[in-house]
Amino acid sequence: MQQFVNTALGGITLGAVYAAFALALNLIWRSTRIVNFAQAPMAMITTYVALVLIDEGYSYWVGFAVALLSGLVLGAVVERVVIRPVEGKPDINAIILTLGLFVVLHSAAAIVFGSRFQSFPAPFGLRGIEVGGTSIALTPFGVFTVVAVATVMVLLVLLFRYTDLGLKMRASAFGPEVARLLGVRVGRMLTLGWALAALVGSLSGLLIAGGSLVHPAYMDSVVVYGFVAAVLGGLDSPVGSVVGGVLLGLSLSFVSGYVGSELVPLSALAILMVVLLLRPGGLFSHVAERRV
Amino acid sequence: ACGAGESRDDDDSGGGSAVGITDDSIKIGAHFPLTGVAAPGYSEIPSGHQAYYDYVNANGGVNGRKIEFVVKDDAYDPTKTSSVTNELVLEDEIFGMVSGLGTPTHSAVVDFLNSEEVPDLFVSSGSLMWGDDPEARPWTFGWQPDYEIEGKIIGQWVKENMPDAKVGLFLQDDDFGEDGEAGVRQYIDDQIVDVQRYTPGNTDVGPQIAALQASKVDLVLGFNVPSYTALSQLVAMKLNFTPKWFYSNVGSDPALVGSLLARFSEGSVKDDASLLDGVLSTEYIPGVDAPDDPWMKLWQQVWDEYGEGGKLTNYRVYGMSEAYTFVQALQAAGDDPTRESVVEALEQVGGDFEGPGMAPFRYSEDSHLGISGMSVVELKGGKADPLTPVLVTDIGDAEITEDDSAAGDVPPDNGIPDEEPAS
Amino acid sequence: MSEHENTVPLFSMSDVSVTFGGIQALSDVALDVGSRQVLGLIGPNGAGKTTLFNVACGFVRPDSGSLYLRGKRVERLRPHQLADHRISRTLQGLGLFDRMTVLENVMVGADRHAQTGFLSALAGVGHRDDARLVSRSRALLEELGIEAYADRLPTSLPYPIRKRVALARALVAEPELLLLDEPASGLSQEEMADLGTLIRGLTDRMSVMLVEHHMDLVMSVCDDVCVLDFGRVIARGAPDDVRRDPAVLAAYLGDEVEHRATEVGRCSRYAI
């Protein structure tokens, strides 16, 4: 029982992290129609920024804030410098570009920060709490993670569904030319989309790193699972990202604990395939098919 | 970069091949994961080698020959290992491979090296493959104690000292965990109540540790790498899981793991002591936690003078220790070493080398396995505290005996070995 | 009312209903097309004309009702099988393959006539067969007067030419029933007249169903006209009769048009 509870709790925390990453992908997809494979190394870089500050003696929260901020800036810069030139070109160009960026950021980080393991602090305790004599794997930091992800999700839903800004961002993504004609500053919207997505990505980087180890590749497995989570939920729905993330985190945690950790990737594939066979647009897709 | 074809020696017959060696130089190579997921830690080993060779070269080299050490990155990918080894052997024309790292990676090239008759010395891995069958792989030598004898030594210790403990295994899911498990099971098969494996790269070991906790084990034996020591400790903290921990030598590295965990012990852990206090492990060469050891003094001096900067870590110490053995082998091969003579010399006198290893090498015509034993230690205040004398054994059902004969070796004054030619 | 030669119509549907999440796009539609007949299908926007085509092509599964092709039930067919049953259609948009030449575009439509399969393609021995497809396609381009553009990419061509390419691709399959969805949209008066002649010319080898909002064209080429409104057939008959039907006027044409319809050729307000 204790194992079950702890595996589940671990799965939820892990899932929350996938969800955070999936939210970032979701945000960038909804605002630019691009899947950003460089999301993970971008988040990794900003986590290192926080780490450098913390090592310099600043508090965790200063590092946290600066990391988010630098994520915002990094996202904007990447959009302006790297992505803007391929706007309107075939999808694959942007994909390859972000893959290239992935590699570049990765090796740049290894050169600048070194490739050894470093530990990253967490703002809240890392000890599980005791409930009636048995201790369960619910740490204050885990709670923080879940709350942070839920908050981001709600904010994103609000942004996209109820604000003019969200509407403009989506319009820019789907119909840049038409949006322009209607007075939307498309360029700004795309930059903003990347910036916000990188901010959410940075958050996920910080959440994964908190109370654990970082090195230049520490986000790599999240690239796959975060993406799988986003696709699982449906790339157009923030709620889908979160549900997909938590679902995936839970399932993988149980597979890992009860079957064997070597089957984790295979189960991720199996889950994804089953879901996509039933719903090719992910769990939360709601666009009715009209093809002709 | 062409012309490799012409300069290849034509006569394989006669006094042995002298590829990669001239009157004033010898070129050796190695493959290491300098990039990718395995790079953290392991990429530091070659810098240890390099520092020690620089030191030797600055002091006149070996018989007047400067050692040139060529390192290639394989990113822990056997495909790349294969291609960089081709490059080292065919293009750079190295004399021998020294300390290529990793089991799957080195497996990809071991047959090639043997068929090309390239000395393949001191593979940086504890797999049995590097030395248990000299007939099949006559050119390959191991260096560190293999995982099986470590398992045996740990198993025996547990059997004698904690006979009632319920034991759980925490294993890396490859030959490391497998060989270790085989060794341990020779002694405490009946005590083991749970086995959990983690896949390298998957950093979420929560489910595994939760399973161990659920099995109510009193002692966890970990055959894992240092980062997973830190991760398992962190998860255990999260779960309030407090068994006795026993990590194999590979994973214990108290300096590294301690520094990784230090950050978390600052605020979140109430008692001030290091998280690693009381953890058991083994030791076969002195490490950075023992700065007063004469070998460590030598390494520190070499590193300060010739290192590429940064702290001296146990990975670098490991590299220097291997390098030391290589210099010994070269000296033992005589004034004009050939590929054959190095191998012969190792078989003949390698077992008598004095070096940082606490137990002797097992090198002979029948075995190319490396260091033969270790002692069990307990970590206290970031230092390893020996609990046993050096325990020596061999693979299979060889007995475990106490043998402190090699533990007292001290480095020569100039820090460079002085082996007699073997023949 | 034009009479059909055969007792069994070429194509017919009965009681076809389609709903999309509460919207009744088609309800109990019954309709038939005789052989070598041009049937016009008109109705207000959103009346369900394209949906009806989609049902006929298998893109939309009807909730109920049945389709017959030469008396055989076909509502279980998938779109790609219809070509084999000799039904072709054009899309309301253009639907050309933008990175393929005009000739290749048309050859895709001619694929039904290919005799060789995957293995001969792999072995590279299908070129004779391909050459036949080329000559078939060229012949059709010639018939439509656009053979000069055979090696151009569609995106570089004027709109009316592209429309013709789309038509050529549908025709090269040699259908018995051709479904044309707004073939005249974006064409000029003159081009529309040419199109009308062309469509009439097709009736010696096939039947045509025509969805169009240009009344001139509909009136001049159709043997029969069927009017849809809110997914129901509200009128069916000869063009002249339908045009005067008050229900049609109210729902679709609007009264202004009536003047013009009676005085064709005069330039009147709001006429299309």
Add this chain to the structure above:
Amino acid sequence: MIRRFTRVPLVRHLLLALVGLAAVVVVLESTSPFRNAQLANVAYLGIAAGGLTVLTGLNGQLSLGHGAFMAIGAYTTALLLQDADPALPLVGVLAVATVVALVCGVVVGVPAARLHGPYIAGATLALAIAIPSTALFFDDLGGEQGLNVLVPDLPTWILDAAYFVTGNEMDRTRSIAYIGWVCLIVTYVLLANLQRSRVGRTWRAVRDDDVAAEIAGIHLGRARVLAFVVSAGCAGLAGSVMAMAVRITAPSGFTLNLSLLLLSAVVLGGLGSLAGALIGSALLTFLPQVVTDVGVDAGLTDVQAAQLSPLVYGLVTMAVILLAPAGLVGSLRGLLQRRRLASAGN
């Protein structure tokens, strides 16, 4: 006359293949064993990239998981080549590896055919990491350590024939390079045939507009699955050659990086072009070594020099997309076309 003859695609492709084969013989015979080994590397990457370029360039499906099919081909080969003298001749081994990958291609291709855009990317990404990890689960596949591949010697008549033609003894590295390049040439001839045939036309039509393709009578699912299967088969064959060249098959040889590398090879060379796929593969084989050497010569530490190679590879990829989005071959072709137009205009 000759003109008319070469207008038949098959004849043209076979002629090109012959020229290619001759070039291969000349190059392999005149270069060092190390270069031979590198060229074997180019060959298997090229085979896989050729398949991928057909899938992505012609059919518009993006696969981030072709490394998985290479793994399937490689493991099949390794299992068949466990003994010094295997039950099947080498050609048989290559064929079985291809077929096994083909079959797996069907299994993945059928669900994938219904997906589009990022969803297919996600599914293939998961595939890329899932397949190699299964090797850890089944003990027969050798776990993390992998399986050794024992490549038997070529039959003596081939060696004799080769000696007769080239006057050189064939060593093992070179013979594997030959196997790789012969496979590559055969694959490319077949792929080129497909590309020029109605099958290729069907694929392009589906890529450009699936609805229009469907009303033109194309079975969308079948066309997509077929393209997927063909490219999976190529990857399987590539994996088989790779297993022979590398002499071991282990999960760590089939990381996500491999799949992504293939995709960049395809895009660098120019999407949809076989020549481009080959050029991309060559670039990715030779670039890292050159860059690392430059780094070492420039006085960087080994670790820094090693990091330099992915850095440059990433930068080159980005630069190509930004400056020559049609890829190297595509841009060259565009340039020539503009030249021709310009000169025709004068």
Add this chain to the structure above:
Amino acid sequence: MFEVRDLTAAYGPVTALDGVSFTAPKAKVTAVLGANGAGKTTLLRTVSGLVRPQRGQVVLDGDDITRAPVETMSSRGLAHVPEGRGVIAELTVEENLRLGALGGADRTRRGDTERVYELFPVIGDRRNATAHVLSGGERQMLVIGRALMAAPKVLLLDEPSLGLAPRIVAQILDLLRSLVESEGLTVVLVEQNARSALSIADLGVVLNLGTVVANDDAATLADDVQLRHAYLGF
């Protein structure tokens, strides 16, 4: 008032507009006519900044807006109904309309969605559906409705009748007339179908191969038999 002077634009080597000049007076409908490929669409796209002109000027109420970014057009009171495909299919009908209101010049006059739904009840029924499911004609209504949401001063319409039922066309043209008369809207109407365009226009501009071949009163143009036959196809 809205004026175009010597406007020249090209797509690569193809010159699509060659020195086009004309004036579209305030509160009038100006029809731009011409055969397929005459350059009508290019003209509108150049005016709203989607195509960069090589030469010439676009003047709106005395301001030179030739090189102003596209995004600023709607705030200057200019609305452009593009040819075909103008809906953002992934947004709902309601969202498309809301988007139209965001950029308008005069916040107080921006329409509310209800007015559009009244005008086109068919799309009112589908307000929460994604525009993706709309029929061709319904999309066209949506695009026109969206342009009206911004309460523009100048309306550029590119083939608004495309795919619309005759009754709706009549209704839209009626509406345009009434907006012109009651609110002083300036309309530039591009139509393939010269006859119906001239029937509601005040002025007409006839383009051929990118140049202006006639520019006059609508009635005068409609009566010019030679011109009709040569360029207008009726």
